[in-house]
Amino acid sequence: MPTPFTHDVIIIGQGLAGTVLSETLVQRGKRVVVFDTPLPGRASQVAAGLVNPISLRRTVLTWRASEMLAIAGAFYRDLGLQYDTVFWHPTPLAVLFPTAQEAGIWQLRMKDPEMMRLLRLDTSADPALDQLPQPYGRGIIDRCAWVDVSALLARHRAQAIAAGELEERRIEASDIHQLPDGIQIHGRTAPLLVHCGGPFATADGLVQVKGEGLTVRIPDLHLSKAVHRGVFMLPIGNDVYRVGSTFAWNDVWSGPTEEARRYLLDRLERLVEREVEVLDHWCGVRPASKDRRPILGRIGKHEVIFNGLGSRGVVLAPWCAQHLCDHLFDGVQLDEAVKPDRFTS
Ligand SMILES: Cc1cc2nc3c(=O)[nH]c(=O)nc-3n(C[C@H](O)[C@H](O)[C@H](O)COP(=O)(O)OP(=O)(O)OC[C@H]3O[C@@H](n4cnc5c(N)ncnc54)[C@H](O)[C@@H]3O)c2cc1C
Numbered sequence: 001m002p003t004p005f006t007h008d009v010i011i012i013g014q015g016l017a018g019t020v021l022s023e024t025l026v027q028r029g030k031r032v033v034v035f036d037t038p039l040p041g042r043a044s045q046v047a048a049g050l051v052n053p054i055s056l057r058r059t060v061l062t063w064r065a066s067e068m069l070a071i072a073g074a075f076y077r078d079l080g081l082q083y084d085t086v087f088w089h090p091t092p093l094a095v096l097f098p099t100a101q102e103a104g105i106w107q108l109r110m111k112d113p114e115m116m117r118l119l120r121l122d123t124s125a126d127p128a129l130d131q132l133p134q135p136y137g138r139g140i141i142d143r144c145a146w147v148d149v150s151a152l153l154a155r156h157r158a159q160a161i162a163a164g165e166l167e168e169r170r171i172e173a174s175d176i177h178q179l180p181d182g183i184q185i186h187g188r189t190a191p192l193l194v195h196c197g198g199p200f201a202t203a204d205g206l207v208q209v210k211g212e213g214l215t216v217r218i219p220d221l222h223l224s225k226a227v228h229r230g231v232f233m234l235p236i237g238n239d240v241y242r243v244g245s246t247f248a249w250n251d252v253w254s255g256p257t258e259e260a261r262r263y264l265l266d267r268l269e270r271l272v273e274r275e276v277e278v279l280d281h282w283c284g285v286r287p288a289s290k291d292r293r294p295i296l297g298r299i300g301k302h303e304v305i306f307n308g309l310g311s312r313g314v315v316l317a318p319w320c321a322q323h324l325c326d327h328l329f330d331g332v333q334l335d336e337a338v339k340p341d342r343f344t345s
Helices: 017-025 067-083 100-109 149-162 257-274 310-330
Strands: 009-013 034-035 088-090 093-096 119-121 137-141 145-147 166-168 177-179 182-185 187-189 192-195 206-217 227-230 231-237 240-244 277-289 293-299 305-307
Touching: 009 017, 009 182, 017 034, 017 149, 017 305, 017 310, 067 088, 067 187, 067 277, 067 310, 100 119, 177 305, 182 192, 206 257, 206 310, 227 257, 240 257, 257 277, 277 310, 293 310, 305 310
Parallel strands: 009 034, 009 192, 034 166, 093 227, 192 305
Antiparallel strands: 088 145, 093 137, 119 137, 177 182, 182 187, 206 240, 206 277, 227 231, 231 240, 293 305
8 A cells, every 4th residue: 555645855964955956846846845944054054155167276167157047146135036035046156366367367268269259468457456466367156156055045944944845853763764755754744855964974975064154344335246366255234244155174073173263264364365254154064076067866766965065055045956857757858977876987
């Protein structure tokens, strides 16, 4: 006799992955229940929320940049309408070239038709930007944005708890019971369980990368664009900026460090050439993957993984959720680049 399921999908984890997936499933008419406990070091709580389609290390487009950007923009705008707020804030990013060589690479890249739509050199007067040191000039990436991830997660969580769709508890392996046709966890049953445990999961190819950042007040700087010069500065209003982030692969659960704080402040003070007031020092662990692609798809008959969002979770999550649903419910082939078994086969 088939199990009379209470839900269509059970999710473990309400970070960005679990939240975006759960919203996507509900939009498709699925009954969803989420189990989550806020563990220290979770990534989404501290994500700066910056969306940037260009990898600044090499000035190249990120993976499927244009498609991801279009899907993410539509997703977060719609979600804002649903919650009667704004989550998606278009914010151009000014890149201050550190060397003449970097400026030259930028000019070269602008000859590529796809890059041309995203990058430009900026010689216009901008009193706020002009006060920052930039002997080699600056470029602008217009189609950047930032998403207030912690606000989005808080709104989703409050609504899901009120609707009985989110239970606050930590799930251990012993809580997961296999049924002949699905999964049972604490009285909830479904034909599918999706693991969205972020950096706390153990999965082939998953790599934990620690990140730290600061929230600072800098009176009278009046930047309206985000700025990148070694570190990024993201204006979030009222003279307040988010500054980050560091990357560390060792000792990832050790919490905020004095070393990272000093590194970020040193970079920042050289950039703005004035005193800054530190309001907050944040730290979390990114769930990255060995090949920098998400980890998505079935890992058992009734179990699925949605992880590996790395340092670009905001722009990746809506595409991943959409692609995973297309695969699970409409039979669409999973993109080879995201398959969870790619690290073992
Ligand atoms: C310092 C920093 C800055 C960042 N800046 C940006 C940025 O500017 N732009 C960007 O796109 N990305 C950024 N990121 C990356 C982004 O935060 C991640 O890609 C994304 O948040 C990952 O989401 P997740 O849901 O996979 O993991 P998490 O956010 O860690 O969520 C996992 C959730 O599952 C819960 N959980 C885990 N196991 C269990 C269990 N057994 N039972 C119950 N609950 C469980 C955890 O408590 C947590 O709530 C940044 C990350 C860091 C650390």
